[in-house]
Amino acid sequence: MAKQKRNAFYAQSGGVTAVINASACGVIETARRHKDRIGKVYAGRDGIIGALTEDLIDTGKESATAIAALRSTPSGAFGSCRYKLKSLEANRREYERLIEVFRAHDIGYFFYNGGGDSADTCFKVSQLSEAMGYPVQAIHVPKTIDNDLAFTDCCPGFGSVAKYVAVSTLEASFDVRSMAKTSTKVFVVEVMGRHAGWIAAAAGLVEEQGIPVVILFPEIVFDEPEFLARVDQLVRQHGYCTVVVSEGCHHADGSFLAEQGARDAFGHAQLGGAAPVVANLIKQALGHKFHWAVADYLQRSARHIASKTDVTQAYALGRKAVELALQGHNAVMPTIERLSDAPYKYRIGMAPLAKVANVEKFMPRDFISKDGFGITEKCRRYLRPLIQGEDYPRFTNGLPRYVSLKNVAVPKKLAAFDLK
Amino acid sequence: MAKQKRNAFYAQSGGVTAVINASACGVIETARRHKDRIGKVYAGRDGIIGALTEDLIDTGKESATAIAALRSTPSGAFGSCRYKLKSLEANRREYERLIEVFRAHDIGYFFYNGGGDSADTCFKVSQLSEAMGYPVQAIHVPKTIDNDLAFTDCCPGFGSVAKYVAVSTLEASFDVRSMAKTSTKVFVVEVMGRHAGWIAAAAGLVEEQGIPVVILFPEIVFDEPEFLARVDQLVRQHGYCTVVVSEGCHHADGSFLAEQGARDAFGHAQLGGAAPVVANLIKQALGHKFHWAVADYLQRSARHIASKTDVTQAYALGRKAVELALQGHNAVMPTIERLSDAPYKYRIGMAPLAKVANVEKFMPRDFISKDGFGITEKCRRYLRPLIQGEDYPRFTNGLPRYVSLKNVAVPKKLAAFDLK
Incomplete structure (x- = not known):
């Protein structure tokens, strides 16, 4: 099939982390390496609200240096939001608006960086866009400090x-x-x-x-x-x-x-x-x-003491999300598949969003000591590799040099939309 | 005059800091370089209480590696305490006990690492020891996160x-x-x-x-x-x-x-x-x-993000305390004297404890903005150099490698003493 060049949309969802921008960095840098397939990378200002209100940021206005600096900048560089889309039945209007905005800006790739709720939204966008005759490849990039996403060994953040x-x-x-x-x-x-x-x-x-x-x-x-x-x-x-x-x-x-x-x-x-x-x-x-x-x-937000393993994986999952999209995947999430504890080995896998959405993963009982007040050796083996390595930001005048982006708005093409 | 070889006593006082052990490191390493003048370096277990109860730690039992590791270990490696000696009039018994313990263990140097209260205690020990015919050189090593000690530009911690x-x-x-x-x-x-x-x-x-x-x-x-x-x-x-x-x-x-x-x-x-x-x-x-x-x-306690300026000064003041003692000084405190803000230059000075004890230093009004909710450029010039530089501890398996000492007790020679 002829490979069509389309724009991409990236948004951050829910509570931010020390490394969610590292995933953004992975997405944007990888997209920039595939200019034949991906045109602009737009970001949602304040997350999915930016898509609903057509408040898009043109990440193309940011220098390579600024984008690279995202890797070591905590928080959500484009803004995030706590805004859960209701079910398709309850508020089909919002999903249709998303697709309408995507269509207006020729967006064919949707990268959504969040936890369980956003995996669910991502899945629905993929389904509905197909039904509406404007297919969007929706890829979820996992993120949550709570580590409660299923189908991945651990979560960036x-x-x-x-x-x-x-x-x-x-x-x-x-x-x-x-x-x-x-x-x-x-x-x-x-x-x-x-x-x-x-x-x-x-x-x-x-x-x-x-x-x-x-x-x-x-x-x-x-x-x-x-x-x-x-x-x-x-x-x-x-x-x-x-x-x-x-x-x-x-x-x-x-x-x-x-x-x-x-x-x-x-x-x-x-x-x-x-x-x-x-x-x-x-x-x-x-x-x-x-x-x-x-x-x-x-x-x-403590990026100054971030885990190197975590930063590396956050970036790798952002990069993989773009690669999966370019390979034609849809409604999936790149995951961490652990191969061994010590030495720590893992590979990047993939899970279908149909399964991932809204499943919470709690501590297994055998990770908690019998008396309930401590952890077991099994839990230690799981945790140890995840805090390995330091990945210090650069400092200037005693403070970390974190980047604040320009976040230039993309001109609107549609009528305004009321958030209910 | 013939230089007599005598033992030293070091104790940590009040709330501990990320760098008080760096001062301990400075004291002990410097004392070890002057074995002709300083015999053993004893530390008080749990601060001055260790002296009162004759619970001394023989730092000579610690390896050079362990002592060097104090430089990057937060908290008080020998234990600290919140125990304020009363005035000489109200509890002369305690001061006399200190001198008695010092005499029993041939201690001629008293290095007390603390804030305003301990500067006061240090001064009194110096005075009373002389009056009791067992002169002890008492040197105060400044330490407080509150930065409220007078006669020094800033305080380690x-x-x-x-x-x-x-x-x-x-x-x-x-x-x-x-x-x-x-x-x-x-x-x-x-x-x-x-x-x-x-x-x-x-x-x-x-x-x-x-x-x-x-x-x-x-x-x-x-x-x-x-x-x-x-x-x-x-x-x-x-x-x-x-x-x-x-x-x-x-x-x-x-x-x-x-x-x-x-x-x-x-x-x-x-x-x-x-x-x-x-x-x-x-x-x-x-x-x-x-x-x-x-x-x-x-x-x-956040040693992982300590200021390099602070660590350097904490060590330098510990070292200087020993040097001042060897030069024959008594009842003094080494201080930081700022020479310029930018580039930051300072030298180590000295203040007499008679002046230092129990004087608190607050923020000058012209360091606080007019509305009272921010700081002025004058304050920024003061603060900037103090947070300069990073001094990361070594990490093993994702965690800082902090040292816990053996803290071997010195055999007691005196009858027990009741803390009131």
Whole structure:
């Protein structure tokens, strides 16, 4: 068949990561190497909203240097959004608008960089575009710090958060150990991960250095007496301990730990996270002096301590997405297929979006220790390669040199569209 | 005069830092190069408590490799403590005990690595030892992340926290900027610093990259309407903003921001820090979606992103302390004397402890912008050199290779001593 030259559209979806721009870099640099097949690469300003509102960015206006710098710049360089398209039945209008915009700008390739929800959107765009007689090749580029996407061994974004959490837990634990004689005996740090405990699990990697760590997973119902007994035991044994609590940690009735806690002077809903709640439980029951931290965005934006494995894979999956499109694939996602743990070997595979969409992958029970507060050797073997290697950004005047793009808008061709 | 060979005692005091062990490294390595004058170097286990209870560590049992590794290991390798000796009048017994322990172990050099309180203790030990007929040369090695010691241009520990805060603020701000269209518009991060705003000020360094930042200093009384107006203005202008709140930020009546806030379901005192309180004020008044973080110990233990200037100075001041002792100085502290901002030049000076003890150094008003929410160019010129350069630790298997010492105890010679 005659190979037609068409434009590409790339968008970032959901919470951003330290390496999602590395995937963007992979997509754009690879597309630029195939100018015979791919014309312009447009990006959605603020994610899929940019497509719906026809607010497209012409990445062709960015220099090769700027695009290369994306590889070491955290966050979403084109903007991302939390905007979940409804089902085809509930809001066919939005999907049709997407195709209309794609048609207006001669877009034949759709690269969507996100988690489970965006895999689902990507799949639907592929289906509907065909039905509407304007076939678009829709390729999903996986991204989520939560590491909860199925059909891939790991997700870009996760390895860097895991490294941040492991390094930070190690460092803060050294600090507490120094102070425990007269001051802080328990340090509590809250980490992200939603319903999956992968990020919290990474803290377990420091146990090999003799650090006493208690992990509270979302996969394990919070058992207060058991937890307090474990903390008490470790403090007696080591003089201190570190608690890593996942934001998704919850009680038997499904309520989150953070919910039970704080109300302000006006009776407004809780302000705090799970960390202060857990720290206070320990103080009340055991009397230990505590400190607590909530890493929040610091953990997922910490490009300065990104995992080299993660950066490499994020870029490789972006590149592979373009290659798959050029090979004629549609409604697929490039994946990481692990071949061995040590030495770490993997290859880039491919999964059909029909299967991937909206399946969440939790920590297997045999990755969590019997008592529910730690990780197993099996889990360590899984995690270790993912935090391997450092990939420092360049620094100027003491600060990382991150790129901010020009993000020049493409002239609109269509009438305005109201986001409902 | 005949140079007598005597032992040395080194102790770490108060909150530890990412580089206090670099000072320890400077002290011990320099002492080892002067074996004709300095015999053993003992360290206090858990700081000055180790001296009071005669719990001394023989650093001679550690290899040269282990001592060298202290340079890139955060926290206090021998343990630190929060234990303030009372005034000579109120507890002369403790000071006399110190001298008794020093005499029993032939200790003629006392190197005390801490902040304002320990400078005071160091000064008193020097005075009393002379009065008791067992003169000890007491040299203070400055250390505090709060940067509030007078008579030195900056304090080891501060530059690395400043770098951590500036880098983290930059990275998290990139994240918020990506998400602001549909999600988080304001990110609030709480930083340390007690009554001084130096650490918070470091976040102001990212404004040069176009990041809208509002800083809440302890030196400026919190003005809620003014603050909300500033946040509102920045969100209108940029679509987002980042708020950096110092833990010491307070109201006109002296009460801390964190105090006004949260009570748990049982009416227990507040759990939260200032960050969730500030974030909630913004939500209530302006309705913006927020995220907040409390960096806590993560900031002061973050050796992985330490400032090279800071590490270099921490080591140099430890080395200089020993050199000053060998030159016959007593009751002094080596200091950083800045010669120029750009290019950054400094020399190591010396200040008498009689002057240094218990003087706090706050942010000068002309380092803070007129509206009280940012920093001036004068402040930037001061801060820039302090975060210069990276000094990465070595990594093994994805984690920093930090050293844990053997910390072998020295046999006791005296009767036990009760800490009151």
